[in-house]
Amino acid sequence: MFDIFFAGMALIILFPLLLLVALFIRLESKGPVLYYSLRTGTGFKIFRFYKFRSMYINADQKVKDLMHLNQYNNEEKKEQFNQVNPVLCETCAQTGKCQYPIYADGAKWCEKDEVYLHSQKNGSAFFKITNDPRITKVGNFIRNTSIDELPQLWNVIKGDMSIVGNRPLPIYEAEKLTTDKSVLRFAAPAGLTGLWQVEKRGKGKMSEEERLMLDNTYARNQSFTNDIKLILKTIPAIFQKESV
Template sequence: MRMCYVKQVMKRGADIVGSLFGMILFMITYILVYPIIKIQSPGPILFKQKRVGKNGKIFNLYKFRSMHVGSEQALEALKIKNQYNNEYMFKIQNDPRIYPFGRFMRKYSLDELPQFWNVLKGDMSLVGTRPPIVSEYEKYELQYFKRLTIKPGITGIWQVTGRNRFLDFEDVIKMDVSYINNMSFLLDVKILCKTIAVVIRKEGH
């Protein structure tokens, strides 16, 4: 029990330190991307979405807005083109809702930088499971809930394991459960290092 508590304290400590550095990067990036986003796609700079975190807690996840305003309403018409063979994930080639600079941000995962604020607040961790949207959570089967026993992460095993290869949601669940069962400081460091490599190789989205 004590060892588990020590691991939690270490993980939270790493999250705080990492997110403070991340917030500096986020603020610098905000200043740089602000005029570009405003020119290419008028509207808010940040995108806010309800996500489900640890133990079913609902929180607002933040990203740089990479899609045109109102894109969520256009989702239903595009679902027929979904590359994933399940109802829990969505992705299509050349998504028309994404404006040019938004595509660039996604390519280098720059749109994810505001999530360092979520980590600093304690909603998320640097490394964890993928946080589902509310409508996805409402469809969960019993075996999926284990992934909500820890805080969701900005990155995780699925993100650094060639996620485009995994079209089955069951594979994502297996990877998340594997992470939960083998959580350690060293594993988090490995995933963070792999995440940097993925970003450099432009495999963010």
């Protein structure tokens, strides 16, 4: 009940801000204001995860351009990949259709495009592009201030997420976290904010091991009191320059 009450009040209070953000997104670039992707939450439950759009609508094509550059030194794999299917990533091409779709106003693209080369190289479960050229100016601002996450208040009202918890992961990341040392994170609620966002935001890059350790720490020590403390710490953390 606390989560639903908190999310409902937040949506009412922030409604003017949400309208303003939506307006700026539409003014800067064509495309929908919101998009959703499939995420994995508590107990590996899969749900639609909402965000403000922070990228250009042709972001998938920009990724393919970056993928081409990154594969410069591996001509054989590049040729094989392009011949299989120039639209789908290699994993999706094996089945003939996209396995990791993102949706927005009827448009669909593959969420795994941006991580294909990285996962082929080192198999990391977490991935993030620095200075991503697909991100709009408005998108950069709403990402750095976490405003792009506000539509997830609707996820909280629907019961998909809690206000505090471990971040819900894309399916391709969750698939790599099924070992004994990592599966504990999925025992905790999926949250809008959490321990690693508060502890590490603005402190530079965070390793995969650090993030997983903090996720497991939250799962072991979850309590209403700790959640209130994290909510209070989230507000100043938002104003840190760099997001983790």
